[in-house]
Amino acid sequence: MNNWRRTKYSREVKPEISGEEVTVMGWAHEIRDLGGIIFVLLRDRDGIIQITAPSKKIDKDLFENLRKIRKESVIAVKGIVQNSPKAPGGVEVIPHSLAVLNEYKQPLPLDPTEKVRAEIDTRLDSRFLDLRKPAVNAIFKIKSRMLHSIRLFLEENEFLEINTPKLVASATEGGTELFPITYFEREAFLGQSPQLYKQIMMSAGFDRVYEIAPIFRAEEHDTLRHLNEVISIDIEASYMNHEDVMDILEKLVVQAIKDVRKNCSAQLDVLGHELEIPATPFERIRYEDMIDLVNSEGVSLDYGEDMSRAAEKAMGEIMGGYYFIIDWPSSIKPFYVMPDEKNPEKSFSFDLMYRDLEISSGAMRVHKHDLLVDRIKKQGLNVDSFEKYLASFEYGMPPHAGWGLGAERFNMSLTGVNNIRETVLFPRDRRRLTP
């Protein structure tokens, strides 16, 4: 780097520092050679700054070297900041020295200036280049802010961050398929959810915990909203019921939206996404009313069934925005979900929806050991394999509740993208395991 160090990011080169010498570093986004004047657009993490080289004002060798720069080479430029009404943003850099730090190999596997769009498959194969595009990396700047905001919110509300194992012994929770792996001389699995560990932490006296970590599901789904590895934002809290944790979830969602709006307006602009702050409280639709609503739209769904895709779409049309579906039948919820004592057919459970997309589900949990054993049996699961989990319920387990929020699905609602693959740097789906 010739002992050069960056002195300014592109976004810091503003008219106020006109006349100052700066060193900028980044990629050659575009080169426009007009013969007697050359414009090089230098792109770094946050934006683009124009390097303007009029032949009469700069050294002849430098001019020739600027002419030879090729797209996506890594360059460093030293020069003087100059205001100009003709320059993008009203400011440009007149170079006096150039270092080409690394050259490019041609042809590029896709076009980072997006003059020709590429398909998602092509883009993911060359993700490093794809991510250089402002409209792509904006999604991840928003995701970063979203996660930061969520951590701040949970810490402010006395939640402790925990880490639970992702290597687990058995496929005991039921429901989803797990990825089997080899654990020395035994078989093990990649964790589908931190659920049982979060609950054990309630017995351990941590009172309020959260975890933001990957979960793995070996389903062969092939849709715009499923992946085999995603980030789950999970909480569990003692001495709370389902309504208490719904309130927390609702506040967290609104705070994250406000925070992204405030701190990521440039990224939202690049994405062309208008992010509205939803009114609270979110509407609560009872499961049985959801059935009626969906039926009235001509979509058949019987009581006791989980939502079909058609039902989700119908609800998305009717409701828009964020809303809860509450009071799910106990029969289609996991064993650890608390039945309503007055009517055990129903449960103290909820899903948070954004239009037609389920982004979170949660519930008050069963904290009574015998009821839990009963529910495990009723769901056809093997009680013995829950021995270590169940033990934590026999020595003073407080009542508790919690939820899991899909980080990528929430991010989809913040950015307006319609393919979950867009929201993961290196997504893992049915076919893709690289890069």
Added chain:
RNA sequence: GCCCUGGUGGUGUAGGGGCUAUCAUGCGGGCCUGUCGAGCCUGCGACUCGGGUUCAAUUCCCGGCCAGGGCGCCA
């Protein structure tokens, strides 16, 4: 896993039983002192794989692989 659609230069596309396979972008060369999707001239670069039908297949048929969309699965 099922259904539908597709696979043509690096990228994104048009087309089509035999002809120099279209266009944009890109890349190479040339011109150009205010570009900002720069412009103009010029050159380079492609029919997914296997089998079948046919005098002839990139084109039609079958299968594989891969992709896009939809559904299912997804406590």
